[in-house]
């Protein structure tokens with residue numbers, strides 16, 4: 152069944168009042184990194200459990216707001232139960248099933264490790280056409296809750312996907328120096344099509360995270376495949392653009408001498424070159440930039456993938472930072488599925504925020520996928536941002552149309 156495309160739009164005013172309403176976390180912001188899970192957590196990273204320590208580690212991919220919320224959640228429970236937070240032993244209830252398709256690769260392996268560390272994950276299925284048995288055996292020795300299983304080859308793909316809540320797809324070839332992401336289309340389009348067909352057949356209700364490039368085309372391909380299979384739910388199909396946000400946050404913090412953990416920059420548009428548009432005017436905390444700084448930061452964020460491709464000199468593209476970013480998006484999705492009502496992330500999704508059918512923006516995630524679009528991010532843009540937004544549209548439109556045309560030329564396998 153095709154679900155309704157439109158979700159409610161959210162303005163900054165409604166976000167503000169929403170945050171006041173939930174009230175548990177003093178300084179919430181609509182940035183995707185708050186945590187108020189219904190589950191209790193234990194930290195598996197070797198630190199003491201969150202209830203008993205100040206765990207504002209700047210190394211945590213949970214981010215500051217998550218950590219504050221996590222601690223508040225324990226403290227609130229402890230007060231209610233009239234017990235000492237230091238003595239509290241939270242019970243882990245890992246329940247979600249995650250599948251990584253392309254798990255033996257440069258992104259897949261570190262991503263699998265980070266997902267293995269999540270206290271929300273009970274089952275972690277690793278699928279690849281090669282090299283995945285050893286990865287699963289290796290990971291399965293970590294004393295974190297999830298059971299790790301390997302699945303190799305098309306005959307095991309269906310089993311890898313049965314009952315899965317979140318499917319992450321980093322399968323496909325990466326760039327070499329001199330290539331654009333679109334140069335990967337001919338190989339990766341077919342890989343994504345085949346994998347999404349299997350998702351449609353085996354776990355049509357899962358959140359689907361597409362990492363494989365070119366994201367601006369592979370997400371529309373996935374949408375068409377799901378439509379052809381009669382199971383498209385636009386609220387649950389996501390192009391992973393979290394790495395653009397991670398990079399923007401890092402580069403802005405470095406440039407302005409801010410604490411990394413404080414910075415949040417929304418990135419809109421798509422995921423290739425000029426289609427990546429960081430909205431520096433919406434940076435939190437509010438920062439002022441010179442025109443030169445805006446240009447320099449924008450271009451650096453847009454070319455950051457190429458910066459890594461060139462530094463790796465033929466050995467691939469970003470893998471470790473991508474795994475980190477993908478793990479953040481998985482964790483956000485699981486928190487949303489777990490009932491956390493304050494989860495916001497940027498993602499490339501079916502959208503009505505612009506005249507393009509797919510567009511990256513900040514979205515609010517809930518149990519049923521996208522609950523709302525943060526349309527206030529697109530209001531009050533600077534002249535520079537407005538011009539950049541108009542300039543990206545033709546390229547993004549043509550990448551979307553290329554994906555749709557590919558999928559419609561190649562009917563899905565029944």
Ligand SMILES: NC(=O)c1ccc[n+]([C@@H]2O[C@H](COP(=O)([O-])OP(=O)(O)OC[C@H]3O[C@@H](n4cnc5c(N)ncnc54)[C@H](O)[C@@H]3O)[C@@H](O)[C@H]2O)c1
Nearest residue numbers: 253255256257258279280321322323324325362363364473
């Ligand atoms: N969205 C983003 O921000 C982002 C960031 C970095 C990389 N990427 C993209 O992610 C993709 C993977 O990059 P990587 O560095 O991990 O590449 P990689 O070559 O190291 O790994 C890819 C893996 O996919 C597997 N694979 C290939 N065909 C498959 C199939 N049909 N089914 C299952 N698995 C299959 C390969 O065996 C390999 O293990 C590339 O397309 C790259 O451009 C996207």
Ligand SMILES: O=C(O)C[C@H](O)C(=O)O
Nearest residue numbers: 326332364456457468469
């Ligand atoms: O740049 C690439 O090809 C990989 C990825 O899209 C990235 O942004 O790092």
